[in-house]
Amino acid sequence: MSHSSTQINKYLKSLQKHLADEHPDNPTLANAVKSFRKMDYVGHSMGLLNKDESYATCVTWWPMIAVLGTFSAGKSTYINSYLDMKLQRTGNQAVDDKFTVICYSRHNEAKTLPGIALDADPRFPFFQISRSIEEISEAGQERIDAYLQLKTCPSENIRGKILIDSPGFDADNQRASTLRLTQHIINLSDLVLVFFDARHPEPKAMQDTLAYLVSASVNRADANKFLYILNQIDVTAQEDNPEEVVSAWQRSLAEVGLVTGRFYRIYNPAAAVPIANPHIKERFEKKREEDMADINARMHQIEVERSYRIVGKLEQTAKSIKNQIVNKLSDMLKKWKSKVILFDGLAFGTLAVLAGIALTMNESWGIVKTFPEELMQGDTTAIAIASFLALSIIFIHFSIRRAVANKLLKNLAKEIGSDHEVYKQYVQAFNKSTATYRPMLLSGPAGWNDVAQQTIDEIINEANDYIQALNDQFTNPSGNEGGNSQV
Ligand SMILES: Nc1nc2c(ncn2[C@@H]2O[C@H](COP(=O)(O)OP(=O)(O)O)[C@@H](O)[C@H]2O)c(=O)[nH]1
Ligand SMILES: [Mg+2]
Missing domain, CATH: 3.40.50.300 (P-loop containing nucleotide triphosphate hydrolases)
Structure with missing residues (x-):
């Protein structure tokens, strides 16, 4: 799903409002929305999510x-x-x-x-x-x-x-x-x-x-x-x-x-x-009551499961960012760096050798000696050649970066399937981590800084608190049991 980021904000506000309206004295799920929003910040800064996406839209809030x-x-x-x-x-x-x-x-x-x-x-x-x-x-x-x-x-x-x-x-x-x-x-x-x-x-x-x-x-x-x-x-x-x-x-x-x-x-x-016959009446009523109880239990179950499912999804997503996604991205980045260095070396090594051969064959090694001097003196031809060389090197380097990144993403698609829910997230995050403006020497995926790590840990703790609160809500016999109202 794709919406504008103001649309997403509206959606999340409205979600919180409806949850608060539904459970005025039980803010667990409304709080869970806040935790999802926190996770969105991490998702956005890592590039896992686009600015117009939210983890909160990935769950069904009302079964x-x-x-x-x-x-x-x-x-x-x-x-x-x-x-x-x-x-x-x-x-x-x-x-x-x-x-x-x-x-x-x-x-x-x-x-x-x-x-x-x-x-x-x-x-x-x-x-x-x-x-x-x-x-x-x-x-x-x-x-x-x-x-x-x-x-x-x-x-x-x-x-x-x-x-x-x-x-x-x-x-x-x-x-x-x-x-x-x-x-x-x-x-x-x-x-x-x-x-x-x-x-x-x-x-x-x-x-x-x-x-x-x-x-x-x-x-x-x-x-x-x-x-x-x-x-x-x-x-x-x-x-x-x-x-x-x-x-x-x-x-x-x-x-x-x-x-x-x-x-x-x-x-x-x-x-x-x-029903006139009292025996038949009794039999029919009994069967009806049993069946209605079953149906009602299923309907109530859906409501209980809903809360745990939402909080479970929160915890599971936070944990998968921390444990799987970051590891996988780091791993891919490491491979990417070493391959880029390798192919850079191959490409520039080959070019240097070819240049050497050309210069030797033309017996024009002298140019190499005089070239820096000419460059210092502001010789336009020398400057043009130098710029051309520099641009070529930059172009080759960034082409290699892109090509290696694309190859790694292809491998990933084979590994987890390109229609997998998180594949798109990996692609966006990996592209962000390997973007042209980002220095190759940085270790770790883009956006995965101290603040992000802390936020994810907070979210995992919050999810545990919510589960505790839900247990209190659904298992506390003296409290609001919620399930008996509909018999
Ligand atoms: N005898 C009997 N009539 C029923 C029962 N449930 C509904 N009705 C009647 O069946 C008709 C159709 O019911 P309705 O709920 O409008 O059906 P719907 O089209 O499935 O929504 C109405 O006249 C109801 O009063 C039932 O359990 N027993
Ligand atoms: Mg009807």
């Missing part, structure tokens, strides 16, 4: 949970009950044709903002989404607002994460852009709840959904972030054999290749049809 599935499967009803407020409209006809990104805000009312607001919102991992929307949308001109809206709401249950409600899914009638946006959201999400409707266990819409959402998820490396939920299971209570609906559903999933994975059966008691 995303996407709720996908068929039309009127009860996605919005589920989300409202999770939030414990009626934020989303619900109903049997299509009520929403946009994706709704739901974020926490302390301010006491739910607010809807146009999708364009997401573009500048650091909470959303689509930071600068309009560009990718342009790629996604076939019309090109279509605005992000046509696909996305942002809602903020004061529900405690959404603190520390983002929920995405989606329009009903119908692979046949969907605009291609919506399908692509769905894939984009799936890729960015930390957890994906796929809702099906027990009222319509096997209509075509479900088959299409299965084919599109499920078969795509089966072979993914992150397949375990998908939870498959058969909702509105209450309607099967009147059937002679309620289990048959569940089996049919699981068979459909198996047909598209999903044999393992997490399957849940739930319903929303407030929206459900009353």
Whole structure:
């Protein structure tokens, strides 16, 4: 990602503000932003980062949970009950044709903002989404607002994460852009709840959904972030054999290749049809409670992991600068210097020998003797020759420096892969360390001075303090446990 440095500053300020808003009495993550900013200074001075880049944009600050599935499967009803407020409209006809990104805000009312607001919102991992929307949308001109809206709401249950409600899914009638946006959201999400409707266990819409959402998820490396939920299971209570609906559903999933994975059966008691038979009612309620507890645990886990993941990334990046990147750069610089000296020697040695041969053959060694004198006297030809020689030497020397540096970077690309995240950082830092203006004799990579070393050590210490603070927050039984609020 590339932005102007004022944009980055705005982003970081806004990030800090949102974190402070979300955790007014727990500044750990807001402090972590400050540590990331400190690390940016080191990154900038070493050349690892461009001025318009920040380590803080490399982490997802708010994990995303996407709720996908068929039309009127009860996605919005589920989300409202999770939030414990009626934020989303619900109903049997299509009520929403946009994706709704739901974020926490302390301010006491739910607010809807146009999708364009997401573009500048650091909470959303689509930071600068309009560009990718342009790629996604076939019309090109279509605005992000046509696909996305942002809602903020004061529900405690959404603190520390983002929920995405989606329009009903119908692979046949969907605009291609919506399908692509769905894939984009799936890729960015930390957890994906796929809702099906027990009222319509096997209509075509479900088959299409299965084919599109499920078969795509089966072979993914992150397949375990998908939870498959058969909702509105209450309607099967009147059937002679309620289990048959569940089996049919699981068979459909198996047909598209999903044999393992997490399957849940739930319903929303407030929206459900009353279950008359007390035995069936009890059985349904028990299963529902178990499954809801599992789903809630996964959602809470995401929030806890988020904090540790962010602080972990801070510590890991600082340590990798100190231990790996600096060592690797120093090593490369050492090789670079000795090779440059070697090739300088070869080049100038060869030139000297050739010059010697030429002078001998022309029997004109005398020129060499008179040359300094002529130069002192200000002879223009002599000055021109001397300047030409000097410039040639400089040109050859710097060409060798560049060529050797490029060769070493090529080797590095082979070693770690040129698409590796840090490869670009190495290239920028090594180019800075071997830049024309930088004397070759300096040991150590550019920007890696006492201040930088001290800063990195401070950041590592700070990261340890944050982990301590998170342990206190998440494991202290008397304190704010955070997880019980959403049952
Ligand atoms: N019987 C029953 N109806 C439900 C349940 N959940 C939602 N509904 C109803 O199903 C309809 C569609 O729900 P909605 O949340 O709008 O579905 P969405 O399109 O997936 O967002 C609404 O009329 C809900 O009241 C449930 O668990 N059981
Ligand atoms: Mg809905």
